[in-house]
Amino acid sequence: MEKTQRIIIKNKNGLHTRVAAMVARQSQKFEKIWDCQLYLRRINSQEGVPCNSVLPLVSLKVKNGEMVEVYSSDSGSEEAVFRLASFLGQTPELEIPETEAIDSILQENTLASEKIFESINNGLIAMDSNGIINIFNRAAEEITGIKAKDIIGKKGDEWVPNFNLNDLLHSKCENLGLKHKIGNKWVITNKSPIIVNEEVVGGVVVFQDISQLEELSWELHSVKELKEKFNNILETVDDGICMINRCREITYVNHPFVKMFKKEGTRVLTRKIQELFPKEKFGDPFFAGKEEIILSTTDGREFIMHARPIMIDAKFRGNVVVARELTEIAKLADRIELLSQKTQYLQEELAKKEGLNQ
Known part of the structure; x- marks a missing residue:
């Protein structure tokens, strides 16, 4: 059951910092003797603050003449409640002008500090x-x-x-x-x-x-890992690959691309793709992925090049440009044709053998 004791604050400056410090000191002493927790609240308030701490007491902003209530729910706390209430009711006012000025400064600084702490x-x-x-x-x-x-x-x-x-x-x-x-x-x-x-x-x-920083750190690690895997894939494929931004400036070239066109990677970065191949015409259909370009090098090789748009959140961010040598494609086509002829020959021979067996 809650034990309560009401008192009227008689200090001219209310429950200011110096008085709050005196109350907190007494509260700590009484709490230790009677093994309880003491609280202070306004009469119309349901919740109070601990009496053993200065800042919470000051934050109540109790003024002179206000009635407050000391209370505790701990068993055996009746005497502690009575003692602290008596102390609060008879705490003398400090009349020295200099002391009052100091109290005012302390009060202002305490409340300012409280606002800072909460902000x-x-x-x-x-x-x-x-x-x-x-x-x-x-x-x-x-x-x-x-x-x-x-x-x-x-x-x-x-x-x-x-x-x-x-x-x-x-x-x-x-x-x-x-x-x-x-x-x-x-x-x-x-x-x-x-x-x-x-x-x-x-x-x-x-x-x-x-x-959140831990989550971002994990995500960053995952992105780095994915980027490393992606780079390894790009460097091991046979196709020449370069990436361009929406201004059509080159931001990346893989090793096969450098080898195909004999363009040093560090020398082509940030340059427009049109500058690398001045004789070719890269129109909007090419960058939209609707058109392919066949280009020739000075040593007589031919390449087919196409672009795929990079879309992020439905916004165009650039292109991935893929180049493949036509001679390689022709060689592959010849091999397919040869295999096709061999297959046809074997089928004919098999048919003849089956005819003889019948």
Whole structure:
């Protein structure tokens, strides 16, 4: 059953940073004695904030004269609730003008810092020397799936054990660029202790979700592998192949193409295909894949060349141009004709033999 105690804040500046620090200190002491968790909320609010952390208390922006409620759901917490409520109700106002000015500056900076923490895309966790979480920003919620209201005021290692937060407090050493897995997500973390007067007073963990980067890395590896296979295929075929962009400039030639036309690969790249074969006429039907070109070289060889359009997302991006030597085609045709004649001869001989057997 929930134990509650209502009080009216009597400080002129409300529950400002200095008072919040005093309340957090008292709350930590009472929580340790009575083994409970204390919270503070406005009267009309269903949810409160942990009393053992300064920033959540300040973020309530409680003003002078407002009624608030200290509460706890833990068993045996009645005395702790009463003690903290009494402390809140009688916290003296600091009247020194210089102190008020300092409080105003602290308050403004605290709220500004809170806005900054909530605006950054990286997850941010801050904790005190006991490992109690006091900052858990929006990005940390999104990456871990843990709500700030559930983890603030509690030991971080119980909620994000992969981060080894206690080790950070004990080691006094920074740990940068560590890779962790949280659920189905991969994150890179930078962990740093907060050291004051050679004593660790807390720690900060900044982490970034790299799940998409991991996926992109895998896709990039697959693309590189596919490209290597594709290059090997292009270099081992007998046909001469070149690729041109939509400006009809050559972007790639394979080894057979260089050998066929005696064009050094490095000398033809970025040149227009028309420049390589100035005597030929490469019209639009050729680049549309509707027309073939037969061209001759100075040494008397003939080649047949055709182009296939490259379409990506229904947009024309260039062509793959394939060239094959006609003499090779003629030789192949002669071999086919010879094989055809041999086949016909064997069929005739077989027919004669079958006739004799009958």
